[in-house]
Amino acid sequence: MRLGTQVLKRLPLYLRLLREMEQGGNVYASGAALAEALNLDPIVVRKDLAKTGVRGTPRLGFPIAQLIVEIERLTGADAEMTAVLAGVGKLGSALLGYPGFRRQGLSIVAGFDAAPERCNIILSGTPVFPVSTLTETVVRLGATLGILTVPADRAQRVAEMMVTAGIKALWNFTPVQLDVPADVLVQREDLAVSLAVLLHRMRERND
């Protein structure tokens, strides 16, 4: 099923809340309770939950365990995705230590860095290798996603190494507009862009 971006952005919110509810011993969740907890319109929640195919029971609500399974399937969290990360600086280290990725089916199997003092160590359970070994390591581990947290002036070069090694998707945390073949998926996370949107919204409020 092709899902809209807005739905896709809400699914992880439901998932996180449902897991918490399940851990708290709950078996059923009502759409109204989810809407209230997440500050969402109940109509939006009802439409989103309909996409899971899970049927609710009057007065009880939706079976939480089933909702979790179906939302995991819709968000791809049920299939393991193998990633490598290049650039183990502050942001890269923060991403390696982020506990949520694994729950979403993402497994970062290797890190790479150009600085010798950051190589051949284990960081948050992930081994870090010299960037010179990137291509062979990616091939060996069969990684499909590359996470880029290198300095801007190395982004294009490292991206090319990843693509050469067979990486089909890049999660780009650098400010660089990467030049890669059209069949490589690139998703940018640009804090400068987010900040510009935020500052504009703040100014608008003040006007």
Place this chain on the structure above:
Amino acid sequence: MRLGTQVLKRLPLYLRLLREMEQGGNVYASGAALAEALNLDPIVVRKDLAKTGVRGTPRLGFPIAQLIVEIERLTGADAEMTAVLAGVGKLGSALLGYPGFRRQGLSIVAGFDAAPERCNIILSGTPVFPVSTLTETVVRLGATLGILTVPADRAQRVAEMMVTAGIKALWNFTPVQLDVPADVLVQREDLAVSLAVLLHRMRERND
């Protein structure tokens, strides 16, 4: 002028490229050159640049210095915005060390943390104080933006401290849906959500 989100997301890209071009000794930039460098549709670029009010010259293009000034004005980068950051862990430290914020007019004047060993130090030029002093420090420094990089279970409490201190906008890097007064602007940066979108796009390609 009220700008659409898509335009707002592109303006920092132009700004970064124009500054590079200026540093490279260029005086004029053509819309076509900007479109090519940023992988954008030339028609989109022309419409975006029209919003700056800067007039191009046939064959030469747009005066770069003037474009920079006008885009800075549109994105709020010309007005200094004072922020504090709570939670100086890996992600918080990465944000304190991010060089791009200052160029966009954002000045992080203080950090806060609950761990004594992370307090009363200077990190990337920013002093870090105990979180217990947050309210008084925010009032003293007159900060208007609060950046939240605390653990999830502290997010709501720290957000409330910030709001009590007069903070009018929160940049929320935690997965928590904050409950704050309606006049407080909240912008979320949720990596789990970004990852869900990315994994879904990857699966779609494979189908």
